[in-house]
Amino acid sequence: MTEVRPAAAASASLWERDAEVAVLAQAVDTLCADRSSSGHLLVLRGEAGLGKTALLAETRRIAEARNCTVWSARGGETLRAVPFNVVRQLLQPALLSLLPEEAREYLGDWYDIAGPALGIAEPGEGHPDPQAVCDGLVAAVRRLARRYYPLVLLIDDAHWADLETLRWLAAFVERLDDLSVLVVVARRPGEIKGDAAHHLATIGAVAGPSVTSLSALTPAAVAGLTRATLGPHADGAFCREVWAVTDGNPYDTVELLAKVGDSGFEPSEASAIELRPLSKSARGGGLVARLEELGVDATRFAMAAAILGVGISIDEAARLAVMERDDAVRCAELLRTARILTDPDPAAAPVAEGDLEFVHPLIATAVYDSIPGSLRTAMHGIAAQVVTDAGKGLAAASRHLIQVHPEGDQELVEQLRGAAGEHLAVGAPDAARRCLERALAEPPAPEVHAQVLYDLGCATLLTAPAKTVDHLRTALAMTGLDGDLRVDAVIRLSQALMHNDQLGEAVRTVEAEAARHAPGPAKMRLQAVQFMWEGIHAEVASPARSDRLARLAATCAGRDNSERALLILRGFDAMTHGENAEEVIEFCDRALVNGRLAPGLGWTDPQWGIELLMMLASSYAYTDRLDRADTLFNEAVRAYESAGWSGGHTSLAHAYLGLGLRRRGRLKEAEESLRKSLVLAERVGRGLPLYWSATCNLVDVLLARGHVDEAWRVAEEFDFGPPYPSTIVLPDPRSVRGRLLLAVGRFKDGVNELEEAEKAAAARGHLNPVMVPWAVDLARALATEDPARAARLASEARRQAERLGTDTAIGEALRCAAALETGQRAVRLAQQAATYLESSPCQYEHAAARVEYGVLARSVSELNRGLALARTCGADSLVTTAEEALKGLGALDSD
DSSP states (O other), X not given: OOOOOOOTTOOGGGTTOHHHHHHHHHHHXXXXXXXXXXXXXXXXXXXXXXXXXXXXXHHHHHHHHTTOEEEEEEOOGGGTTSTTHHHHHHHHHHHHHSOHHHHHHHHGGGHHHHHHHHTSSOOOSSOOOHHHHHHHHHHHHHHHHHHSOSEEEEEEOGGGSOHHHHHHHHHHHTTOTTSOEEEEEEEXXXXXXXXXXXXHHHHHHHHGGGEEEOOOOOHHHHHHHHHHHHOTTOOHHHHHHHHHHHTTOHHHHHHHHHHHHHHTOOOSGGGGGGHHHHHHTTSHHHHHHHHHHTOHHHHHHHHHHHHHOSSBOHHHHHHHHTOOHHHHHHHHHHHXXXXXXXXXXXXXXXOOTTOBEESSHHHHXXXXXXXXXXXXXXXXXXHHHHHHHTTOHHHHHHHHHTTSOOSOOXXXXXXXXXXXXXXXXXXXXXXXXXXXXXXHHXXXXXXXXXXXXXXXXXXXXXXXXXXXXXXXXXXXXXSSOOHHHHHHHHHHHXXXXXXXXXXXXXXXXXXXXXXXXXXXXXXXXHHHHHHHHHHHXXXXXXXXXXXXXXXXXXXXXXXSHHHHHHHHHHHHHHHHTTOOHHHHHHHHHHTSBTTBOOTTOSTTOTTTOHHHHHHHHHHHHTTTOHHHHHHHHHHHHHHHHHTTOOSHHHHHHHHHHHHHHHHHTOHHHHHHHHHHHHHHHHHHOTTSHHHHHHHHHHHHHHHHHTOHHHHHHHHHHTTOSSSOOSSOOSSOHHHHHHHHHHHTTOHHHHHHHHHHHHHHHHHHTOOOTTTSTHHHHHHHHTTTTOHHHHHHHHHHHHHHHHHHTOHHHHHHHHHHHHHHOOHHHHHHHHHHHHHHHHSSSOHHHHHHHHHHHHHHHTOHHHHHHHHHHHHHHTOHHHHHHHHHHHHHTTOOOOO
């Protein structure tokens, strides 16, 4: 039988891996050949010992021979709870080699967001959005990849990578099309569950056919490796037994042959019987027995190394093993000789002088598992102190702290709370959650127990609202939350209930708490939050609620933020009910300080949240004060992007910015902002109010542009249709969908949808005809089939428009009325509509009115005015209508 040999200079672990090495070499060659080529992802998948690490090492050798920059990192079984562990290994060396100002320049706006996660910058105030940190890490690697081209990234044992690294890696590999970088990931199959498994699946899906599953060595390869190691005289029976004992596992084969060499017996059929017991000493109990043969001190030192797991320094291991340094140095040398510990490869990653690592993760796992449970717990407690004393911080010590046996240690509770704070400060809420859950198990003293639950509720608010509800309810039922802290906890609980689609319960929660308080700032704040949730929820209008809100707002002069919030809520309530626009604007203006948001009411301030400010901006948007609305919407986007928030808040900000641009008539820009919103909303999850805001506004803009087919595609792809959310979505989704159905020729369905919009608006008391424009659309649709009803609808729309009193509302009502008339009456109404809308800030509606007036009056000048406006707006269907009308008049401007 022909023996299969590895390529020259390759390690023994690369036997029978020529095909894999060829693929890796080809990937490196492709990377080096063209700087403009797309990036490439390769995944090596195989059980422990099949040679994944050896293939990564060979990739490094090939890449460095071609002058590539190579960065590498490795997951660790005991280090999965350390956030950003693997991505820090990968990027820190390069970033720390730069001057601080260079690193800040390369990372740009992402420095303050991703820098703390990478350990190169101090955290700022507040807690960054985890999604923003992920995006910042993606941006960081993309920028660094351009500087260090050709760049190869090697990640070993990805199945043991921390969740934060896997989230980044899954996002990064999805964006390799325009970035010339090679990423090679090695992992074991199976083993991992939950979010980590989801991210690994995403990475595998991106790799597609570039996932290579490694197999065991064939008997021929094992025979060749045996003779290459022990000499050509190794007989066939011996070689076959080596293969049988190791199952063709390359690592086990190499280790077994090394032990045969150490033992000195001949590789003959007679000695083959010794192979199986010799092999057992490489793993599990056999390894532990071999370790014990090296002595008690060496065993303790190996256990200490297994507890530390990463960056194993002799000094720290010595302290953990409770031995003198000279004894530790001697033990380290014994363990090197026994191929249990080794010196890290400095080419793989910069390491401190004297640091150690295990020869293979299998050995590290076996040693760690061999430590008796009680001793392991005690050693983790000592390790936490060792890490803290080394100046690495509570976050670094937390993986040891959470392993300590609970015994009511209040100092440990405070350490875990401190570690949770450090994790939150760098955007790792899952790690914070683990620390706080462990603190609860201690348990905390009664006077701080509720505060720990409150901390836990704050940590899980964005990632697990259902758990947040449980934590905060339990905290509020205990003593220990008093004063402003209790009010904060109730409001956070209501926010969690809202995020968990329990708006009714959110309302009842703050209502019950408000009833416990005497009149004063706390009660007023709770009442404002109650009115806010009711205003967002409000399935059925309650005149009594509006009366209560009006009476309470009448006592407010804007002296503090609770009063300002009530003024905003009163203005929003009046706007949705179609009350006089000047009064709405007066309420909103009184909530500002010198025309700006008051301190503590900013977009990123946690006390009130995004909903209140969106109500304020929307009130301006639907009362023709688009200057104020534009300012607020743009401030929201800038605030969230500057703070590095790229989750739900930023999605909603872009959605409302799109709404403002749509009201202004800047349809192309509105579409761009709304598509950004929808991408962000997809990350957060479908079905949430912010998702509806993005989809509804995008469909509305596409219809305004005349892109009916695209509007239908978006509606179908993103489930824009019943059932609708119970929360308010602007503009009204039923009205928008009804208009869409009419546009695609589904007349009956469109009329039915608009009639449902009528019922929902009546139930909610939403009489603002610009915000809920069902009446004018339904009147136009029924103009031929039921002209009498259409006329009544148009008349009612005009009455509501005059009640609101804005140029936009009146102009739109007049446009509808003109569409129902003929002859000179239609012309006069169209002229009036154009006149009103010329004074409106809504340019698209003005363009439509001008075109319609020009068509009815056969006026070249009016058509040209409308055409110019339509082109500016990006209203393609209006442009076509105007051009066709001008052609019919023989007057199409050549420009």
